[in-house]
Amino acid sequence: MKELESMLELKNLTKVIGEKIILRNITLTLREGETLAVIGPNGAGKSTFFKCTVGLLQPSSGEIILDGEAVKKKSAAVKKKIGFLGHESFLYSNMTPLENLRFYGKLFKVRDLEKKSKELLKEVGLYLFRDTPIHSFSRGMLQRLAIAKVLLPEPKILMLDEPHTGLDQEAVALLNRIIKEKQQGGTSILIISHDFEQVHALADRVAILKKGKVVDTIELAQHLDLQEMKAWYEKVVKEA
Amino acid sequence: MTSIFSDALTIAGKDLRNEFKSKQTIGMMVIFSALVILVFSFAFDPTNNMVRAVIPGLVWVITVFAGILGLNRSFISELENDSLTGLRSAPIDPASIYLGKVLANFTLVAVVQLISIPVLFILFGYRFTSSYFWFILILFAGTLGFIIVGTFLSALSANAKNSEMLLPVLLLPLLSPLMIAAVQATRIVLENEEIQNAVSWLQLMAAYDLLFFGACFILFEFLMEGS
Ligand SMILES: Nc1ncnc2c1ncn2[C@@H]1O[C@H](COP(=O)(O)OP(=O)(O)OP(=O)(O)O)[C@@H](O)[C@H]1O
Numbered sequence: 402m403k404e405l406e407s408m409l410e411l412k413n414l415t416k417v418i419g420e421k422i423i424l425r426n427i428t429l430t431l432r433e434g435e436t437l438a439v440i441g442p443n444g445a446g447k448s449t450f451f452k453c454t455v456g457l458l459q460p461s462s463g464e465i466i467l468d469g470e471a472v473k474k475k476s477a478a479v480k481k482k483i484g485f486l487g488h489e490s491f492l493y494s495n496m497t498p499l500e501n502l503r504f505y506g507k508l509f510k511v512r513d514l515e516k517k518s519k520e521l522l523k524e525v526g527l528y529l530f531r532d533t534p535i536h537s538f539s540r541g542m543l544q545r546l547a548i549a550k551v552l553l554p555e556p557k558i559l560m561l562d563e564p565h566t567g568l569d570q571e572a573v574a575l576l577n578r579i580i581k582e583k584q585q586g587g588t589s590i591l592i593i594s595h596d597f598e599q600v601h602a603l604a605d606r607v608a609i610l611k612k613g614k615v616v617d618t619i620e621l622a623q624h625l626d627l628q629e630m631k632a633w634y635e636k637v638v639k640e641a
Numbered sequence: 642m643t644s645i646f647s648d649a650l651t652i653a654g655k656d657l658r659n660e661f662k663s664k665q666t667i668g669m670m671v672i673f674s675a676l677v678i679l680v681f682s683f684a685f686d687p688t689n690n691m692v693r694a695v696i697p698g699l700v701w702v703i704t705v706f707a708g709i710l711g712l713n714r715s716f717i718s719e720l721e722n723d724s725l726t727g728l729r730s731a732p733i734d735p736a737s738i739y740l741g742k743v744l745a746n747f748t749l750v751a752v753v754q755l756i757s758i759p760v761l762f763i764l765f766g767y768r769f770t771s772s773y774f775w776f777i778l779i780l781f782a783g784t785l786g787f788i789i790v791g792t793f794l795s796a797l798s799a800n801a802k803n804s805e806m807l808l809p810v811l812l813l814p815l816l817s818p819l820m821i822a823a824v825q826a827t828r829i830v831l832e833n834e835e836i837q838n839a840v841s842w843l844q845l846m847a848a849y850d851l852l853f854f855g856a857c858f859i860l861f862e863f864l865m866e867g868s
Pocket residue numbers: 418419421423441442443444445446447448449450
């Protein structure tokens with residue numbers, strides 16, 4: 402097997418908004434096929450870090466290299482490789498699930514759109530609601546659809562910002578199964594979460610972000626159990 | 642380049658389909674223009690000959706003020722669920738978002754014109770005898786310029802606190818050269834004067850349209866950039 406290449410590389414990424422330094426000198430590498438979880442207290446800058454990587458925000462300094470290409474604001478080719486799930490669902494509430502998927506599918510130039518959208522809706526359990534405008538949907542249903550929307554273009558890298566919020570037990574299991582399938586298929590995954598159980602179940606490596614700095618990373622080898630991980634997190638966050 | 646256009650069509654199609662499904666904005670625009678026409682038809686006695694002088698102005702008052710209602714909604718509708726960010730993170734050129742919105746807004750305003758201008762002519766007892774070609778050309782050039790600038794400014798003001806107020810305040814001064822030309826050209830056509838006189842006004846409108854379209858098309862990217 403050949404050496405795993407890096408899918409995403411951040412070099413000295415710094416982001417300043419106004420007077421506030423939100424990200425300080427972040428250097429991080431995501432290998433191909435790897436799942437990296439980013440955890441940290443509220444307001445640490447996790448979502449900002451994602452937005453810079455997707456190209457929604459311009460870093461104040463530093464470089465982002467995704468799959469060998471530098472991320473700049475206009476690089477449509479780079480954006481096509483990223484499946485970004487944000488805090489908001491990005492869905493149109495007066496449209497039905499199927500219409501939402503069709504719309505985004507067209508923008509992402511997805512082939513076999515109709516068939517794929519229906520399959521995905523079945524997979525996330527929304528097929529029965531395919532023709533109901535989503536303004537009547539519950540939070541969990543929206544999150545399911547948002548996940549379907551992210552998966553539709555089959556991105557090479559998944560960036561999931563708190564994907565488990567609002568999901569019920571069944572949907573959490575479903576999402577984890579989907580993520581595992583993607584891992585097997587070689588997709589690189591970045592995941593932000595406050596849910597240690599899911600992080601422990603999914604990630605290969607965990608990075609802690611605090612006050613805009615990566616304070617520590619750890620490989621989740623087989624022997625590190627959930628309790629140990631929690632203890633590590635608490636210790637690191639307290640010390641940093 | 643072709644993908645800019647096809648993405649724009651996708652976005653415009655989405656907006657228009659939603660609009661014709663809910664008929665919210667267009668309903669408001671039609672009601673507003675109907676009320677304006679009605680109020681003015683009471684204010685001016687339609688048998689009076691002077692009334693004809695009012696019609697060109699009214700055509701554009703309706704277009705601009707009904708249009709502003711639609712423009713206000715154009716980007717605010719993208720703020721729910723932050724779908725504008727969804728568009729920005731899609732692999733499309735930011736200019737196609739602008740182009741799509743221009744297409745959608747233009748269609749909306751054109752539909753309102755199609756309904757309200759005949760009503761205006763009927764209520765003011767005006768019989769249209771001049772050239773359809775020139776009249777439609779002038780309407781097209783004027784409306785397009787208005788939408789080009791208006792769509793850009795509605796994106797600009799969508800994030801502001803009082804966007805409904807900010808849009809007209811920014812837009813109306815910028816529109817004044819275009820509107821002067823549009824009203825003059827419309828008057829010349831409706832009064833069956835020499836078309837030759839309208840041509841120079843039309844040229845002015847075409848220059849305005851091209852200039853602002855180029856500028857907005859290029860600058861839109863910076864609006865979408867985010868700090
Ligand atoms: N547009 C902005 N302007 C000013 N400050 C901002 C902006 N966006 C984010 N911030 C600040 O950046 C910091 C990090 O925000 P961010 O959303 O990245 O946190 P987070 O780690 O995702 O938190 P959470 O766990 O609550 O989602 C916060 O202190 C926030 O106030």
